[in-house]
Amino acid sequence: MSTQRRMRWGLGLAGIGVLALLGYACAGGAGGGADVGAVARARGLSEQDVLAAVKTYQPTGARDEYLMFASGGHSGQAMVIGIPSMRLLKVIGVFTPEPWQGYGFGARETQDILDSGDMAGHQLRWGDSHHPALSETNGDYDGQFLFINDKANPRIAVIDLRDFETKQIVTDPNMGTNHGGTFVTPNTEYIIEGAQYSVPLWQEYADVDRYQDVYRGLVTLWKFDRDAGRIDRERSFSIELPPYWHDLSDAGKGPSQGWMFLNSFNTEMATGGIEDGNPPFEAGASANDMDYLHIINWERAAEVAADPANVRTARGMRVIPLETAVEQNLVFFTPEPKSPHGVDVTPDGGRMVVSGKLDQHVTIYSWDKIQAAIQAGSFSGTDPYGVPIIGFEDAMSAQLEVGLGPLHTQFDDRGNAYTSLFLEPSVVKWQLDPPQVLEKIPVHYNVGHLAMPEGDTRSPDGKYLVSMNKWAIDRFNEVGPLVPQNFQLIDVEASPMQLLYDMPIGIGEPHYAQIIKADKLNPFEVYPEIGWNPGTMSADPDATKTGEERVERQGNTVHVYMTAVRSHFNPEYIRARQGDEVVIHITNVEQTHDATHGFGISKYNINLSLEPGESQEVRFTADEPGVFPFYCTEFCSALHLEMAGYLLVEPR
C-alpha cells in the first residue's frame, strides 16, 4: 500500500489537510480526483448506502464467502448465488432443458435423465423447483450433493457438486404434487419428500365425492446411496397419510434425530367447488384454527418397511399403510396454528418452530415434551384416521407473538431465530431463551422464505440473511408486467440489522435456498481425465481419443468418432444418407480450465456443452436431407468461428 493510500485510509495522519476533510478524506483520487464522498453525493447515496456498498462489493477476482443454492421456482432449475456479492454464478439445468449446458438437446446422458422424469405418459420438460437441500454429514452441510424437488410433477433431482450437474431425477407416482421436500436426514440417509394436494392412492381414479375415503396424503423417504451418488428407488419407501394437504417438513437432529416433522393444512378436508356455490379452497381449507404437525419416526419406519409384510405396493413403490403406521407408532400429530408453512428444527434439535401464516405467533414445540407424551401414551384423542394426537399444551413450550403472516424461521449462532412475516412484510429477529422479540426490519415486499448461512444446520454461521421477497413492484427498473422477485441481503451482525443489497431474480420464482460456506465445496475445474463420462463420473474407456477419430458405417448407422480441440473438430464432415441413424461419440480433449466447446447442429435441435475432458454421445436420425453446418457454440478462441463442419444428408 502506497504512503498516500495509507494516509487516506487513516492509518497515518501526516499530510491530511483541509482539502482532505472537504470530501477527500476517504479514498478517491483514483486518477482524476474522483472521490468517494463526491461520487456518493452525486449518486444520491446515503451513508448507510455507502456502508452497504462496501459490505457487498466484490472486486475483480475476489471470492464470495458463501454460496447460496436457491430453487429456480417454475423455471425448473437451481441457482448458485455468491454472498455477499449477490452475483448469480450459475443456473443449473434440472427439470427444464438448458441448451447452454447441453442439457437435453441431444447429449444422450442428459436426455436419459430428463426422460426418466417423464410421468403419466407425458414428456415433462418443466418443473416447479421449490426446496433445495444440501447433503449433510452429522447435521452439517458437507458440500457434496444438492437435492431439489419439483412441486408440479412430484419428482426429486440429484445434483453432484463436483461438476454442478444434474445426475438423476426420480418420480413419485403416488403423489399429485409434492411440497415437503427436499429435506435431508442428518447423514443424508434419506431425502424427505412430502406430498401436497392429496390424490387417490390405492386406486387410479375417484371423483372428489370420495375424497375422504380414497384420496390420501403421503410422505416418501428416498434412500440416498452416497457412494453411487444416486437415490436407490428399491430401498426407498412411502408412508400413507390422511388426505390433508401437506406443506413443509424438516428432519430432527441431536435429541430428535431419527424423527421428522411435516406440516399440514386443509385438515378440514375441504373440497372447494366455487363454481357450485361452495366455499373455494382458500376459505374451506383455512376454516379451522388448528391443523396438525405430523411427527414421524423415520428411523423406525425404515425398519418397519424392511419387512415385506408391513408394506403394500402402489404403482411400484413400497408404501406403509396408514393403519400399519399407526399400529407401529410411526406417526403422531399435535395441533399447530392455522395454515402453517415452515416447521424448523432448532440447531440443538430440541425444539420445532412452526409458523402459522394466519396466526400472529411462532409456536415452539419441545422435543422433550413430545417424547414424554409419546412415551407415556398420553394422547388427547385421534384424528378420523386413528392417528394419535398429542395435546397442544403437552407438546408446545411457548408461543411468541411476532407479527402478521409468519412463514419460515432460520437460526444464527447466538441463540437467535429469524422469522419471515409475509403480511407486514418484514423479518423479525427473536431470541429463543426466553422467547422474546428483539427487532424487526422491513423488507420489500411479501417475503416468503429466508436463508441464512448454514441456518438450518447444527452450527449456523449467522452473519447474513437473505429475504426472498415475492413481489418487487417498485424496487427496480420496469421490465413489463412480469416483475422479478427481489432477494434482499441483510446484515444480521449489525445492530439494528442493516439492509445491504436488493437483487432482482429475473429468471424464475425462487422459493427456498440454503447457504453454505464456500470453502466446503471442492468442484472440478476440469474433468480429471480426458474422455470423462459425467454420467458414471469416471473416464469412459470407449471415449474417442486423439488420433482415433474416424467414421464407421454399420448398416444404416453411421458412427462418428470425433474430437474437439481449439479450433477444430475432427472429422469436419459427417456424411449420411437420408434415414440413416447417426451416432456421434465426441470428446473435448482439452484439459485447460474454461476450454469448453459446444457442438451445435443447424436445424436438428442438437447442442452439446463439452467441458474440458468431457465425452458425450449424441444419436439422431438424419431424416431431413440437405446441408447442415455444425459448429462450436462456445467462443473458445480467436478462430472459434472457423471451428465448424458440415453434416451432409444425401436425399434418398
Add this chain to the structure above:
Amino acid sequence: MSTQRRMRWGLGLAGIGVLALLGYACAGGAGGGADVGAVARARGLSEQDVLAAVKTYQPTGARDEYLMFASGGHSGQAMVIGIPSMRLLKVIGVFTPEPWQGYGFGARETQDILDSGDMAGHQLRWGDSHHPALSETNGDYDGQFLFINDKANPRIAVIDLRDFETKQIVTDPNMGTNHGGTFVTPNTEYIIEGAQYSVPLWQEYADVDRYQDVYRGLVTLWKFDRDAGRIDRERSFSIELPPYWHDLSDAGKGPSQGWMFLNSFNTEMATGGIEDGNPPFEAGASANDMDYLHIINWERAAEVAADPANVRTARGMRVIPLETAVEQNLVFFTPEPKSPHGVDVTPDGGRMVVSGKLDQHVTIYSWDKIQAAIQAGSFSGTDPYGVPIIGFEDAMSAQLEVGLGPLHTQFDDRGNAYTSLFLEPSVVKWQLDPPQVLEKIPVHYNVGHLAMPEGDTRSPDGKYLVSMNKWAIDRFNEVGPLVPQNFQLIDVEASPMQLLYDMPIGIGEPHYAQIIKADKLNPFEVYPEIGWNPGTMSADPDATKTGEERVERQGNTVHVYMTAVRSHFNPEYIRARQGDEVVIHITNVEQTHDATHGFGISKYNINLSLEPGESQEVRFTADEPGVFPFYCTEFCSALHLEMAGYLLVEPR
C-alpha cells in the same frame, strides 16, 4: 440530511476530531459504530474498489440509468441488465421454452410462436442468440422493439418492449446458419440478417466438392411493419452472395444511409476436411491476408426486389440473384484485413471501422472515398463471381495499430472509439481524428464484444463500457468445469478508465448487447385492460370475464372458461373423460401491479404465466386418466397454496 451526516461527508468541519480521521472520517456509524474505512480494510478493499463500489451500488428502490439488452448465447434467450448496478432484471424467453414466463408450456399464443420457428421438419427448442438490436428512429434507439438472431437455426425474433415478450419468430430457409444479424436500418425499415456458413442455395443438396458452384452466401433484409409490430415476410427479400462465410454487419447512417456493410471471412472458399489430410477450416479459412468488406445498397436493392423480374424464389423467399445484384450495382467489395469480426459505422456515418482478428490494426474506411470510387466506376477488378472490388487504398482512410486480436468497436460522444482486443486481452481507447491510441485497460479474459450506452447510434452517451469476456477462469467462486462468462463494467469517463464491476453470467454465453437510456422505455406495468391478448396486444372480446366462468362440453371437447384472482381459480374442477380435448380460456382478472398468477397442471407439461389482465388459451388432450392437481405457480398471496383445483380425468 442530518447535521451529523453532513459533517461526516465533509460538508461541514465542526466536530470532526482525531477519531474521525482515524478511519471514521467517512460515513459509517450506522448503529453500532461500523465505518466504511474499517469495513473496507477488513474486506481487503482498495481505494479503487471503494470508489467502484460507490459508482455501481444501487440502493433499494433506485433505478438504473441504463438498460443493457444482451443476447443469451446458446441459452437461446435475451437478457435485460441494469447499468451501472449490473443486476440481471430479466431473462426473456425467445428461442427456448421458458416455463417461468409460461413460454411454450401450453399457452397457445406462445406455442404458436415457437412452432413457427421450426425448421427442416424438426421441432426446434433452442437457439444460439447472438446479436440483439433495438429498434431505431432517425438512427437513435426508440425503445419500442428488440430483435435478435438465432445463429444455429437461421431465425430472427421480435420482442415487444411494452411487455418484454417475444411476439414473432421468422425462419430463413435459405441459410445454414446466420451471424450478421440483427442490425437495423436507421428507421427500422429493415432488419439485416447475414448468413454465416454457406450452403446450397438454388438446389436442395450438393456435396462439398461442388462448393464453389452451388454453395452460396446470403443476406436477408427483413421488412419490419412497425404498426403491426411484426416482420412482414412477403415484403422481405434476400440477396445472393458468393460462397464466402459472412460475419457481422452494420447499417449506414447519415451520409451512408441506405447502405449496409457486411464482413466476410473464408473468402479462400476453403472446405476443410482434416480427416482426409486437408488443412482444417481454421487454417484454410485464414490463409489469405485479406477478405472482402461487402458494401451493399439496401435502399436500391429494395427497389430492385420490387420488380418480380429481378427476383427468383428459393424455398418461398424472394432472392435477388448475385448476377442481378452486380448488374444493378447493389453489391461492391473492398479488401479488409484478415478474419474480420466487427464492422462498425461511426456515429456521423462517415467511416466504417473494421477489426481483423488476425491483424493488429483497426482499418478505417472513408465513406467519401468509397462513394467516389463507386461513382467513378473505379475498381481494381472483380472477385470470381463478378463483384466489383474497390481498391484497398481507394476505400481506406487510415489504419491504426491497436494491439492483438481487435474485434469490435463502439463509440462515445467525445470523438473516441473503443475496440476490444481478444488476444491481449484488453480494451483500447483511441481517438478518431486523427486516429491515435489513447489508453488501454486490461480485461479478464478473452473479450469478445463491447457495449456502450447508445454506442452504435448517431448520439452515443459515453460514460460506461461493458466488456463481454468469454473466459472468467479465476474471477469467481468455482462452480464446476462449466465456467460463467464475465461482463466487466468500465468507467470510461474516468481517466485512466476504471474497472468498476465483474458480473458473472451463469446463464448462457452472451455475445453482444446494446445499451439504452432507461427513460426511453415505457413498458406496461399491468396490461391495459382485463382480458388482454398479448398476441394481438389488445383486449380479447372472447376472454373469460368475472361472472361468466363456466364449463361447456361440445362433443368430445370440454371448454373451460376460467378466471384467476387472489386466491382462487373459478372453476376449481375440470372434469373430462379420457381422450377428451380440453380447452381452457383463462383470464387473470387482476389489475394490481405484480399480481401475476401461474397456472400449472400436474404431469401434463402445462404452465402458464398470467400477468395482470392477461388472457390465454391452453388446449390439450386428456389422454391420461387420473386426478391431477392444478395450482397457481406464482406465490401471489398468503393463501397462495390454497389457490388450487383438480383436473379429474375419468378412465374410458
